[in-house]
Amino acid sequence: MTMKRTEETMREEGRSGDREHRPNTRTTEVAGRSSGGVKSAEPVVTVENLSMYYGSFKALQDVNMRIDRNSVTALIGPSGCGKSTFIRSINRMHEIVPKARVEGKVILDGEDVYAPDVDPVRVRRKVGMVFQKPNPFPTMSIYDNVLAGIKLGGKRKKGELDEVVERTLRQAALWDEVKDKLKQGGTSLSGGQQQRLCIARTLAIEPEVILMDEPASALDPVSTQKIEDAMEDLKERYTVVIVTHNMQQAARISDYTGFFFIENMGDPGRLWEFDETSKMFSNPNRKETEDYVTGRFG
Amino acid sequence: MPRETFQQELDRLVGEVVVLGREVEGTLDDMARSMDGYDAEIASRDLGVDSRFKGRGAELDEECMILQARQAPVARDLRLIYTIQAVNNHMVRAGTLGEHICRAIVETSECERDPDLHAALLEMARSARDLFGQGLDIFENRDIESARDLEAGDDKVDLLYSEAMNLVANPSDGGGGAPEWRVRAALMVHYLERIADHGVDIGERTVFLVTGERMESAMRQYRDRDLNVDED
Numbered sequence: 329m330t331m332k333r334t335e336e337t338m339r340e341e342g343r344s345g346d347r348e349h350r351p352n353t354r355t356t357e358v359a360g361r362s363s364g365g366v367k368s369a370e371p372v373v374t375v376e377n378l379s380m381y382y383g384s385f386k387a388l389q390d391v392n393m394r395i396d397r398n399s400v401t402a403l404i405g406p407s408g409c410g411k412s413t414f415i416r417s418i419n420r421m422h423e424i425v426p427k428a429r430v431e432g433k434v435i436l437d438g439e440d441v442y443a444p445d446v447d448p449v450r451v452r453r454k455v456g457m458v459f460q461k462p463n464p465f466p467t468m469s470i471y472d473n474v475l476a477g478i479k480l481g482g483k484r485k486k487g488e489l490d491e492v493v494e495r496t497l498r499q500a501a502l503w504d505e506v507k508d509k510l511k512q513g514g515t516s517l518s519g520g521q522q523q524r525l526c527i528a529r530t531l532a533i534e535p536e537v538i539l540m541d542e543p544a545s546a547l548d549p550v551s552t553q554k555i556e557d558a559m560e561d562l563k564e565r566y567t568v569v570i571v572t573h574n575m576q577q578a579a580r581i582s583d584y585t586g587f588f589f590i591e592n593m594g595d596p597g598r599l600w601e602f603d604e605t606s607k608m609f610s611n612p613n614r615k616e617t618e619d620y621v622t623g624r625f626g
Numbered sequence: 627m628p629r630e631t632f633q634q635e636l637d638r639l640v641g642e643v644v645v646l647g648r649e650v651e652g653t654l655d656d657m658a659r660s661m662d663g664y665d666a667e668i669a670s671r672d673l674g675v676d677s678r679f680k681g682r683g684a685e686l687d688e689e690c691m692i693l694q695a696r697q698a699p700v701a702r703d704l705r706l707i708y709t710i711q712a713v714n715n716h717m718v719r720a721g722t723l724g725e726h727i728c729r730a731i732v733e734t735s736e737c738e739r740d741p742d743l744h745a746a747l748l749e750m751a752r753s754a755r756d757l758f759g760q761g762l763d764i765f766e767n768r769d770i771e772s773a774r775d776l777e778a779g780d781d782k783v784d785l786l787y788s789e790a791m792n793l794v795a796n797p798s799d800g801g802g803g804a805p806e807w808r809v810r811a812a813l814m815v816h817y818l819e820r821i822a823d824h825g826v827d828i829g830e831r832t833v834f835l836v837t838g839e840r841m842e843s844a845m846r847q848y849r850d851r852d853l854n855v856d857e858d
Contacts, residue, residue: 579700609700609701610705611705611839612701622700622702624629
């Protein structure tokens with residue numbers, strides 16, 4: 329027996345506890361992180377033992393996660409590991425894919441969104457979504473794009489609608505750029521502006537949670553920065569969950585980071601590690617997380 | 627292989643820091659040997675090396691900054707660059723203090739010395755040199771188990787510091803040495819204690835590099851580990 333330990337052996341020792349656990353066990357521990365040294369706050373979404381299927385294909389297995397109110401949670405991981413699938417489970421958007429189904433629970437404000445009597449439309453009003461590619465309604469003006477969702481909920485006074493348009497465009501850091509051309513078409517804007525318009529449209533329905541699926545991946549650095557700045561302000565009123573392939577973006581904007589990973593080809597994706605972002609990007613617990621965030625694979 | 631170039635740059639940077647560290651260790655060895663016989667000839671070899679150490683240290687620091695700007699390191703890469711910068715700083719400062727001691731030896735080689743205080747200084751010089759070398763070995767080999775030994779070495783230097791300072795303040799009757807030498811001796815005592823601390827800090831930084839934990843926490847975990855688990 330040699331007593332000399334080097335970097336690798338010590339790191340392995342430090343992680344030996346992790347290696348004894350299967351990932352699903354690990355994520356179960358994560359779900360109870362309020363008692364595990366991570367700050368305690370009110371959860372807005374709690375995901376319990378969530379598995380997701382497309383037909384017979386199991387895309388995601390046994391995810392447990394608690395998303396705190398007024399926080400930004402970044403989801404990272406290699407392509408195809410289930411990040412987007414996961415966030416679509418939170419507002420039941422995955423249901424638009426034929427033969428998609430879930431097992432487990434997604435509890436929003438104490439209510440399981442998959443309970444039989446829950447209307448998915450009501451869920452989607454509480455959990456808004458911004459997609460990778462900006463998708464303003466092409467025939468609508470900037471003004472009408474912002475109000476597209478809110479108008480479905482019934483008539484409102486003009487002054488009230490004006491106030492919603494200005495407030496949400498300000499929150500999305502777009503007001504100053506469009507305030508003099510609100511009647512122009514939404515597609516007349518640049519890609520970065522269109523994406524912020526879509527954020528304003530999501531904010532207009534006053535959701536509690538905003539899901540963002542790579543919202544800045546197609547944007548230039550300036551537009552990306554504006555969206556990141558907006559996100560910092562948004563968490564004062566909302567809870568944000570963002571899927572991103574940009575490690576630095578995750579490190580910059582999020583309070584918590586979840587790393588999704590597929591251990592072997594063909595396996596379902598799992599939540600491999602979840603912790604405060606400062607921990608995930610300085611000293612993650614698991615080797616695969618460290619290899620991914622340092623760019624060793626993926 | 628992703629980031630292969632970045633890894634090569636990190637490896638090269640670590641190598642260059644270790645080279646600088648070994649040069650500083652050489653100066654500290656000259657310092658200890660010249661203290662032994664108060665040999666001005668050995669000590670004079672190292673006069674002026676501090677400017678070279680500072681210059682090289684500044685270059686390495688800049689390389690670290692450029693790597694951070696270009697590569698945006700995280701996790702172990704971030705800890706490595708953070709540690710390299712800290713270790714680099716400790717090495718340059720230890721080298722500078724070693725040069726100051728060599729200069730003091732050259733400039734007071736003809737002065738009368740207090741034999742007891744000189745003996746304490748010699749013991750401190752050897753201990754400080756050894757602690758620095760241990761710290762550098764730990765960093766080069768990531769051998770953080772040896773970091774446990776630094777604590778005992780540091781305690782020894784602290785005891786010698788108290789003893790030497792007591793001798794500075796309370797010279798033996800008629801044997802206190804020349805006033806000029808006593809003033810320099812007091813400074814050397816302080817410098818040697820600092821050199822030892824730099825060595826300890828290099829080892830502690832390495833513990834952080836490897837484990838991501840600060841020294842005390844990491845050592846506590848290490849001591850509390852289950853020794854019944856067989857090692858292959």
